[in-house]
Amino acid sequence: MPALVASDLDRTLIYSAAALALTMPDARAPRLLCVEVHESRPLSYMTETAAELLTDLGDAAVFVPTTTRTRKQYQRINLPGPPPRFAICANGGHLLVDGETDRDWHARVLARLADECAPLSEVREHLLRTADPVWVRKQRVADDLFAYLVVERELLPEEWVKELAAWAENRGWTVSLQGRKIYAVPAPLTKSAAVHEIARRTGADLTLAAGDSLLDADLLLAADRSWRPGHGELADAAWTAPGVHALPERGVLAGERILRELLRTVRTPR
Numbered sequence: 303m304p305a306l307v308a309s310d311l312d313r314t315l316i317y318s319a320a321a322l323a324l325t326m327p328d329a330r331a332p333r334l335l336c337v338e339v340h341e342s343r344p345l346s347y348m349t350e351t352a353a354e355l356l357t358d359l360g361d362a363a364v365f366v367p368t369t370t371r372t373r374k375q376y377q378r379i380n381l382p383g384p385p386p387r388f389a390i391c392a393n394g395g396h397l398l399v400d401g402e403t404d405r406d407w408h409a410r411v412l413a414r415l416a417d418e419c420a421p422l423s424e425v426r427e428h429l430l431r432t433a434d435p436v437w438v439r440k441q442r443v444a445d446d447l448f449a450y451l452v453v454e455r456e457l458l459p460e461e462w463v464k465e466l467a468a469w470a471e472n473r474g475w476t477v478s479l480q481g482r483k484i485y486a487v488p489a490p491l492t493k494s495a496a497v498h499e500i501a502r503r504t505g506a507d508l509t510l511a512a513g514d515s516l517l518d519a520d521l522l523l524a525a526d527r528s529w530r531p532g533h534g535e536l537a538d539a540a541w542t543a544p545g546v547h548a549l550p551e552r553g554v555l556a557g558e559r560i561l562r563e564l565l566r567t568v569r570t571p572r
Protein backbone atom coordinates (compact mmCIF):
# COMPACT_ATOMS: atom_id res chain seq x y z
CA MET A 303 0.00 0.00 0.00
CA PRO A 304 1.46 3.36 -0.94
CA ALA A 305 1.78 6.35 1.35
CA LEU A 306 0.28 9.57 0.04
CA VAL A 307 2.16 12.82 0.63
CA ALA A 308 0.14 15.96 -0.12
CA SER A 309 2.12 19.15 0.30
CA ASP A 310 1.45 22.80 -0.32
CA LEU A 311 4.12 24.41 -2.51
CA ASP A 312 4.59 28.16 -1.94
CA ARG A 313 6.31 28.93 1.35
CA THR A 314 6.13 25.25 2.27
CA LEU A 315 8.38 23.53 -0.30
CA ILE A 316 9.32 26.41 -2.64
CA TYR A 317 10.29 29.98 -1.78
CA SER A 318 10.54 33.29 -3.60
CA ALA A 319 13.67 35.38 -2.94
CA ALA A 320 11.63 37.53 -0.53
CA ALA A 321 10.52 34.46 1.46
CA LEU A 322 13.90 32.64 1.81
CA ALA A 323 14.56 34.09 5.31
CA LEU A 324 18.26 33.23 5.26
CA THR A 325 19.88 34.32 8.52
CA MET A 326 23.34 32.74 8.36
CA PRO A 327 26.47 34.50 7.05
CA ASP A 328 26.39 34.61 3.23
CA ALA A 329 29.41 32.30 2.98
CA ARG A 330 27.49 29.60 4.87
CA ALA A 331 24.19 29.93 2.97
CA PRO A 332 22.86 26.73 1.41
CA ARG A 333 23.15 26.30 -2.35
CA LEU A 334 19.77 27.02 -3.98
CA LEU A 335 18.06 25.44 -6.95
CA CYS A 336 15.70 27.60 -9.01
CA VAL A 337 12.49 25.61 -9.66
CA GLU A 338 10.36 28.32 -11.26
CA VAL A 339 11.03 30.90 -13.96
CA HIS A 340 8.39 33.53 -14.68
CA GLU A 341 8.66 36.04 -17.54
CA SER A 342 12.26 34.91 -18.05
CA ARG A 343 13.26 35.64 -14.43
CA PRO A 344 13.99 33.23 -11.57
CA LEU A 345 11.06 33.21 -9.13
CA SER A 346 11.06 30.22 -6.74
CA TYR A 347 13.79 28.20 -5.05
CA MET A 348 14.49 25.24 -2.81
CA THR A 349 17.80 24.19 -1.29
CA GLU A 350 19.84 21.66 -3.22
CA THR A 351 19.44 19.25 -0.29
CA ALA A 352 15.65 19.72 -0.36
CA ALA A 353 15.71 18.90 -4.08
CA GLU A 354 17.45 15.59 -3.36
CA LEU A 355 14.98 14.79 -0.57
CA LEU A 356 12.03 15.55 -2.85
CA THR A 357 13.46 13.24 -5.53
CA ASP A 358 13.73 10.42 -2.97
CA LEU A 359 10.22 11.17 -1.70
CA GLY A 360 8.82 10.93 -5.23
CA ASP A 361 10.33 7.45 -5.50
CA ALA A 362 9.12 6.30 -2.07
CA ALA A 363 5.54 7.64 -1.98
CA VAL A 364 2.71 9.09 -4.07
CA PHE A 365 3.77 12.74 -3.88
CA VAL A 366 0.94 15.15 -4.69
CA PRO A 367 1.72 18.87 -5.15
CA THR A 368 -1.28 20.53 -3.49
CA THR A 369 -1.58 24.22 -4.29
CA THR A 370 -3.92 27.18 -4.44
CA ARG A 371 -2.17 28.20 -7.68
CA THR A 372 -4.10 28.06 -10.94
CA ARG A 373 -3.16 25.27 -13.35
CA LYS A 374 -1.19 27.73 -15.44
CA GLN A 375 0.76 29.04 -12.44
CA TYR A 376 1.44 25.47 -11.31
CA GLN A 377 2.61 24.25 -14.68
CA ARG A 378 5.54 26.64 -14.85
CA ILE A 379 7.06 25.08 -11.70
CA ASN A 380 9.73 22.53 -12.49
CA LEU A 381 10.04 20.30 -9.44
CA PRO A 382 12.89 17.81 -9.08
CA GLY A 383 12.04 14.11 -8.98
CA PRO A 384 9.70 11.90 -10.98
CA PRO A 385 6.75 13.80 -12.58
CA PRO A 386 3.83 13.50 -10.12
CA ARG A 387 0.95 11.36 -11.39
CA PHE A 388 -1.52 13.55 -9.47
CA ALA A 389 -1.53 17.24 -8.61
CA ILE A 390 -4.12 19.46 -6.94
CA CYS A 391 -4.52 23.04 -8.22
CA ALA A 392 -6.90 25.95 -7.51
CA ASN A 393 -7.20 24.87 -3.86
CA GLY A 394 -8.86 21.61 -4.87
CA GLY A 395 -10.88 22.93 -7.82
CA HIS A 396 -8.73 20.99 -10.27
CA LEU A 397 -7.36 17.50 -9.82
CA LEU A 398 -4.71 16.88 -12.47
CA VAL A 399 -4.04 13.33 -13.60
CA ASP A 400 -0.86 13.11 -15.68
CA GLY A 401 -1.12 16.87 -16.21
CA GLU A 402 -4.75 16.88 -17.44
CA THR A 403 -7.68 18.10 -15.35
CA ASP A 404 -10.15 15.42 -14.28
CA ARG A 405 -13.45 16.73 -15.69
CA ASP A 406 -15.70 14.66 -13.44
CA TRP A 407 -13.94 15.98 -10.35
CA HIS A 408 -14.21 19.57 -11.54
CA ALA A 409 -17.94 19.16 -12.29
CA ARG A 410 -18.52 17.76 -8.79
CA VAL A 411 -16.70 20.74 -7.26
CA LEU A 412 -18.77 23.25 -9.26
CA ALA A 413 -22.03 21.56 -8.23
CA ARG A 414 -21.02 21.68 -4.56
CA LEU A 415 -20.07 25.36 -4.72
CA ALA A 416 -23.37 26.26 -6.42
CA ASP A 417 -25.20 24.54 -3.54
CA GLU A 418 -23.22 25.70 -0.55
CA CYS A 419 -21.88 29.25 -0.90
CA ALA A 420 -22.39 32.69 -2.44
CA PRO A 421 -21.37 33.06 -6.11
CA LEU A 422 -17.96 34.39 -7.12
CA SER A 423 -19.60 37.42 -8.79
CA GLU A 424 -20.97 38.65 -5.45
CA VAL A 425 -17.57 38.33 -3.75
CA ARG A 426 -15.75 40.01 -6.64
CA GLU A 427 -18.16 42.90 -6.60
CA HIS A 428 -17.64 43.35 -2.87
CA LEU A 429 -13.86 43.32 -3.30
CA LEU A 430 -14.02 45.87 -6.12
CA ARG A 431 -16.29 48.12 -4.09
CA THR A 432 -14.44 48.05 -0.76
CA ALA A 433 -10.74 47.62 -1.57
CA ASP A 434 -8.81 50.90 -1.82
CA PRO A 435 -6.78 51.53 -5.01
CA VAL A 436 -4.15 53.15 -2.75
CA TRP A 437 -3.01 49.67 -1.66
CA VAL A 438 -4.45 47.34 -4.33
CA ARG A 439 -1.96 46.49 -7.09
CA LYS A 440 -3.92 43.81 -8.94
CA GLN A 441 -7.33 42.13 -8.82
CA ARG A 442 -7.45 38.58 -10.13
CA VAL A 443 -9.91 35.73 -10.64
CA ALA A 444 -8.33 32.26 -10.45
CA ASP A 445 -9.66 29.51 -12.75
CA ASP A 446 -13.20 31.05 -12.45
CA LEU A 447 -13.34 29.65 -8.89
CA PHE A 448 -12.07 32.30 -6.47
CA ALA A 449 -10.58 35.79 -6.30
CA TYR A 450 -7.43 37.38 -4.94
CA LEU A 451 -5.88 40.80 -4.61
CA VAL A 452 -2.20 41.67 -4.81
CA VAL A 453 -1.64 44.44 -2.25
CA GLU A 454 0.97 46.76 -0.76
CA ARG A 455 1.27 44.97 2.51
CA GLU A 456 2.59 47.99 4.46
CA LEU A 457 -0.44 50.08 3.45
CA LEU A 458 -3.07 47.37 3.92
CA PRO A 459 -5.39 48.20 6.87
CA GLU A 460 -5.64 45.22 9.23
CA GLU A 461 -9.20 46.27 10.03
CA TRP A 462 -10.26 45.91 6.40
CA VAL A 463 -8.99 42.32 6.31
CA LYS A 464 -10.93 41.48 9.49
CA GLU A 465 -14.12 43.02 8.11
CA LEU A 466 -13.69 41.17 4.83
CA ALA A 467 -13.18 37.86 6.67
CA ALA A 468 -16.40 38.36 8.66
CA TRP A 469 -18.37 39.41 5.56
CA ALA A 470 -17.04 36.39 3.65
CA GLU A 471 -17.73 33.92 6.42
CA ASN A 472 -21.41 34.84 6.37
CA ARG A 473 -21.48 33.88 2.71
CA GLY A 474 -19.60 30.60 3.00
CA TRP A 475 -16.23 31.98 1.94
CA THR A 476 -12.78 32.02 3.59
CA VAL A 477 -10.18 34.82 3.55
CA SER A 478 -6.45 34.11 3.66
CA LEU A 479 -3.58 36.62 3.70
CA GLN A 480 -0.30 35.23 2.33
CA GLY A 481 2.58 37.58 1.64
CA ARG A 482 1.28 40.22 -0.78
CA LYS A 483 -1.88 38.28 -1.69
CA ILE A 484 -5.33 38.27 -0.09
CA TYR A 485 -7.38 35.29 -1.18
CA ALA A 486 -11.16 34.95 -1.00
CA VAL A 487 -11.96 31.27 -1.50
CA PRO A 488 -15.26 29.35 -1.21
CA ALA A 489 -15.18 27.40 2.08
CA PRO A 490 -16.23 24.12 0.39
CA LEU A 491 -13.32 24.47 -2.09
CA THR A 492 -10.69 22.56 -0.13
CA LYS A 493 -7.42 20.81 -0.68
CA SER A 494 -8.50 18.03 1.70
CA ALA A 495 -11.51 17.01 -0.42
CA ALA A 496 -9.26 16.50 -3.44
CA VAL A 497 -6.69 14.62 -1.34
CA HIS A 498 -9.45 12.27 -0.10
CA GLU A 499 -10.33 11.53 -3.72
CA ILE A 500 -6.70 10.70 -4.56
CA ALA A 501 -6.39 8.53 -1.45
CA ARG A 502 -9.49 6.64 -2.61
CA ARG A 503 -8.09 6.16 -6.12
CA THR A 504 -4.62 5.05 -5.00
CA GLY A 505 -5.70 2.97 -1.99
CA ALA A 506 -3.15 4.79 0.17
CA ASP A 507 -3.03 3.55 3.77
CA LEU A 508 -1.21 6.60 5.15
CA THR A 509 -1.64 10.28 4.30
CA LEU A 510 0.98 12.88 5.24
CA ALA A 511 0.63 16.61 4.62
CA ALA A 512 2.43 19.93 4.95
CA GLY A 513 1.38 23.56 4.59
CA ASP A 514 1.84 27.05 5.99
CA SER A 515 -1.39 29.00 5.49
CA LEU A 516 -5.00 29.08 6.61
CA LEU A 517 -5.98 27.43 3.32
CA ASP A 518 -3.83 24.43 4.38
CA ALA A 519 -5.48 23.93 7.79
CA ASP A 520 -8.11 21.45 6.52
CA LEU A 521 -5.38 19.54 4.67
CA LEU A 522 -3.22 19.27 7.80
CA LEU A 523 -6.23 18.17 9.89
CA ALA A 524 -7.33 15.52 7.38
CA ALA A 525 -3.91 13.82 7.19
CA ASP A 526 -2.66 11.12 9.56
CA ARG A 527 0.38 13.26 10.31
CA SER A 528 1.32 16.72 9.14
CA TRP A 529 3.89 19.48 9.44
CA ARG A 530 3.86 23.24 9.30
CA PRO A 531 6.84 25.63 9.16
CA GLY A 532 7.74 28.24 11.79
CA HIS A 533 6.59 31.05 9.46
CA GLY A 534 3.27 31.86 7.78
CA GLU A 535 -0.36 32.44 8.73
CA LEU A 536 -0.68 29.27 10.84
CA ALA A 537 2.55 29.90 12.77
CA ASP A 538 1.59 33.56 13.31
CA ALA A 539 -1.68 32.39 14.86
CA ALA A 540 0.22 29.70 16.88
CA TRP A 541 -2.25 27.28 15.24
CA THR A 542 -1.86 23.63 16.10
CA ALA A 543 -3.89 20.43 16.35
CA PRO A 544 -3.33 16.78 17.29
CA GLY A 545 -1.08 15.11 14.70
CA VAL A 546 0.23 18.47 13.45
CA HIS A 547 3.95 19.05 14.05
CA ALA A 548 4.88 22.72 14.40
CA LEU A 549 8.50 23.09 13.25
CA PRO A 550 10.76 25.90 14.48
CA GLU A 551 12.54 26.46 11.14
CA ARG A 552 11.55 29.43 9.03
CA GLY A 553 11.97 30.15 5.32
CA VAL A 554 13.64 27.88 2.79
CA LEU A 555 15.28 25.77 5.54
CA ALA A 556 11.81 24.89 6.83
CA GLY A 557 11.10 23.41 3.39
CA GLU A 558 14.16 21.21 3.72
CA ARG A 559 13.18 20.09 7.24
CA ILE A 560 9.62 19.28 6.13
CA LEU A 561 10.89 17.07 3.30
CA ARG A 562 13.28 15.31 5.70
CA GLU A 563 10.39 14.57 8.11
CA LEU A 564 8.09 13.39 5.30
CA LEU A 565 10.73 11.05 3.87
CA ARG A 566 11.68 9.66 7.28
CA THR A 567 8.02 8.94 8.05
CA VAL A 568 7.35 7.32 4.68
CA ARG A 569 10.39 5.06 5.18
CA THR A 570 9.38 3.99 8.69
CA PRO A 571 7.85 0.50 8.49
CA ARG A 572 4.11 0.51 9.34
Ligand SMILES: [Mg+2]
Nearest residue numbers: 310312313514
Ligand atom coordinates in the same frame (compact mmCIF):
# COMPACT_ATOMS: atom_id res chain seq x y z
MG1 LIG B 1 1.74 28.18 1.10
